[in-house]
Structure formats: C-alpha cells, structure tokens
Amino acid sequence: MGRRIAFAPPLNTITPCAACKLLRRRCAEECPFSPYFSPHEPQKFAAVHKVFGASNVSKLLMEVPESLRVDAANSLVYEANLRLRDPVYGSMGVISALQHQLQALQSELNAVKADILKYKYREAANHIVSSANLVSPTGMASIAAPPHAIPPPPPPPPPPPSVVISSSSKSSTSSLYTPSTITTGYSSHSSDNVPYFD
16 A cells, blocks of 8 residues: 655745735645735734634635636625724615715705706897897897887767757857757757857
8 A cells, every 4th residue: 555645735934815814724825815805904804714714715715717806805805994993884885875875966966957947048138138238228028127018099080060050049157068859950050059159
C-alpha cells in the first residue's frame, strides 16, 4: 500500500483577508472571501458576519456569477451596515425615506414650475396691455381700459301732430292738439282759421 499524499491548498503567506482574520483561520489562496474583503477594512466583514453569518455569505457569493461578485459583496456590506443601524427596516428604511424626499421635491418642483408659468403669463399680459396703451392714441381701441358703454339710442321722435280744424276757431285755446268731433278733409282745408301763434 502506497502512501497517499494529500495536497493542501497553498496558503496565502502575505496577509490573511479580513474574514479569515476575524474567524481566526488560515487564509488559503482559494479563500472565497479574499477577493472581496480586504485585510485593510476588517469592519466590513465584521458587519456582514454579524448580520448574515460567514457560511451564508460564502454560499451567497458562490451562487452569484463571478463578474457580479464584487457588486454582491458591496451590497451585502451596505445592507449589513444599514441593518445594524436600523434593525427593523434596514435598507428599506433608507429607500422609503429617499422616496418620500423625492416625492416632496417633485411636488415642490411642480409648484415652482406653476409659479414660473403664472409669472410668464402675467408678464406677457402686462406686455400686451402696455403695447396696446401705446397704440391707442392712433385710433385703435385700448385693451387696458374697459370699453366705454355705448350710449343708448335716443328715443324715437313723437309722431307728428295731426292737424285738425275745429268749427269754433274763436276759442281762446288752440284746437291743434285737441281732437274735434267735426273734421274736414284735406280738400276743404284753409289756412285762414288756423292760428299759428296765440
């Protein structure tokens, strides 16, 4: 029977990663944490380990494609730090606060845009009014002043008095305006009996 020689993975002789340092184990070259948790920032892995646990972090990183592992490790660090700061909501508390702030800023922006529009319309109206006031002396109507009321037309003239000749022309009152019972036609009309001025 021959002896089997077990090949141990080569050790990282320079410095162990933050995970291995915290877990107090030797850091192998194939350490799953080494590329993502630098020995110069041990607080990152400490937060991740406290919230998720080292074995869960290792499993999560191995399930993610290698090109996305750096982003996944950074996301885990971010979530762990926020979960330590706010154990109930974690990153959702920050996201919710940012969404509320975004909505408030959007409504403020809409109000400012509305104010700007009102100001522009007011300026345009003032410009039109001032230009209309400059044009009005040449005979054009002014927009600024309310239009003058058109006076009502004069009442129609009274109908012309009918000339009636009375039989009693010697009366002291003129019979021009008082109708008489005896009227003569136009053919028998004479100007002798009609007093013009009394």
